[in-house]
Amino acid sequence: MTARWSDLYRSVFVLFSVPVVTLALLGGCTSVNKNNKVNQGEFAAIEKFEKANRASFRFSEGVDKWVFRPLSKGYSAVVPKAVQGGVTNFFGNVRDIDSSLNGFLQGNGKSGAGDLGRVLINSTLGVVGLFDVAASFGLASAEEDFGQTLARWGYTESTYLYLPMLGPSTVRDLPGQVWQRVLSANFLFGSFATTAKITNGVSSRANVLEQTDARDDIALDPYAFTRNAYYQSRKNQIFNGTPPEEDFFDLLDESFDDDLPGEHSNNAANKEPIVDQKGLSAKAVI
Numbered sequence: 053m054t055a056r057w058s059d060l061y062r063s064v065f066v067l068f069s070v071p072v073v074t075l076a077l078l079g080g081c082t083s084v085n086k087n088n089k090v091n092q093g094e095f096a097a098i099e100k101f102e103k104a105n106r107a108s109f110r111f112s113e114g115v116d117k118w119v120f121r122p123l124s125k126g127y128s129a130v131v132p133k134a135v136q137g138g139v140t141n142f143f144g145n146v147r148d149i150d151s152s153l154n155g156f157l158q159g160n161g162k163s164g165a166g167d168l169g170r171v172l173i174n175s176t177l178g179v180v181g182l183f184d185v186a187a188s189f190g191l192a193s194a195e196e197d198f199g200q201t202l203a204r205w206g207y208t209e210s211t212y213l214y215l216p217m218l219g220p221s222t223v224r225d226l227p228g229q230v231w232q233r234v235l236s237a238n239f240l241f242g243s244f245a246t247t248a249k250i251t252n253g254v255s256s257r258a259n260v261l262e263q264t265d266a267r268d269d270i271a272l273d274p275y276a277f278t279r280n281a282y283y284q285s286r287k288n289q290i291f292n293g294t295p296p297e298e299d300f301f302d303l304l305d306e307s308f309d310d311d312l313p314g315e316h317s318n319n320a321a322n323k324e325p326i327v328d329q330k331g332l333s334a335k336a337v338i
Contacts, residue, residue: 097283098211098222105214109275112217116257124258138182139255143248144193145174145181146240150232154196158204163194195289198228203290212279220282 099105128136148167155164170186170193178185202224210224221229237245237252271277287295 097279098209099279100211101213105212105279106275108214108216109278112214112219113274115217120253120257121261123254124261127254128258128261136255136258139251140259141174141178141184142181143252143255144184145171145178146236147195147232148174148193150198150236151194151196154198154201155194157198157201158196160194160196163196166191167194167196194292197225197232197289199225199286200290201228212283214275214279220278222286225286 131139148171152164152167152171155161155167158164169189170191171181173186173189173191174181174184177183199222207224210222213221213223213226215221215226215229218229218233234249237248241248267274267277267281
């Protein structure tokens with residue numbers, strides 16, 4: 053239950069903004085093929101541990117229903133909005149440290165320097181990050197993480213995982229998430245680590261209450277919806293907000309080819325990878 057959930061649930065409105073007929077057609081193409089991939093073009097979700105993932109999802113949703121959601125609703129109702137904003141900014145400033153490092157690791161000096169500048173400005177002028185003063189200077193967080201760094205380094209398709217209490221992930225994203233959501237607090241806050249984790253968790257959950265309620269009202273299968281939204285969100289993050297578009301008819305062709313033995317491998321071998329303007333192949337970012 054961290055700020056990354058806000059990225060995840062922004063996809064709610066993207067997924068349901070197209071016409072119902074188009075959704076129905078895409079739904080017909082969303083099936084698991086023999087390689088355990090959910091057909092979504094170049095950004096297929098790889099589902100190898102669905103039974104375990106669904107069990108983890110049910111457990112996490114149960115804890116959320118009885119613990120985190122009530123706490124978050126109480127937090128939203130009682131704590132003044134200005135204070136809530138300060139808490140969000142404070143933990144966002146901490147994450148910018150990680151984002152800056154990963155920007156440099158990706159070879160993107162502008163991104164790394166920009167986030168480093170945000171940390172320096174917000175930690176001083178912004179009173180240890182309680183105020184996002186850097187935004188007034190035109191410095192927006194790049195929101196990089198180690199999973200995105202591995203993608204930029206060429207880590208290809210990665211298996212989907214649903215982590216108990218931590219939410220959606222992949223094998224590739226797991227190390228960065230464990231560091232960012234669990235270990236970094238121990239390193240940065242010492243004896244106050246547990247308090248910091250709980251505060252950040254409740255704050256982050258409160259920030260997405262409306263989105264998760266919308267998901268539960270709309271999605272026929274909240275687990276599958278969460279998985280697909282996560283992959284779309286990660287795709288958007290890895291390509292810095294400008295991901296390559298998938299051709300609708302390519303999705304139909306892929307679904308058809310999966311039903312023909314031998315056809316998919318032959319077509320895949322002859323198909324050119326999608327490449328964005330920065331030269332990153334779309335096939336190397338899941």
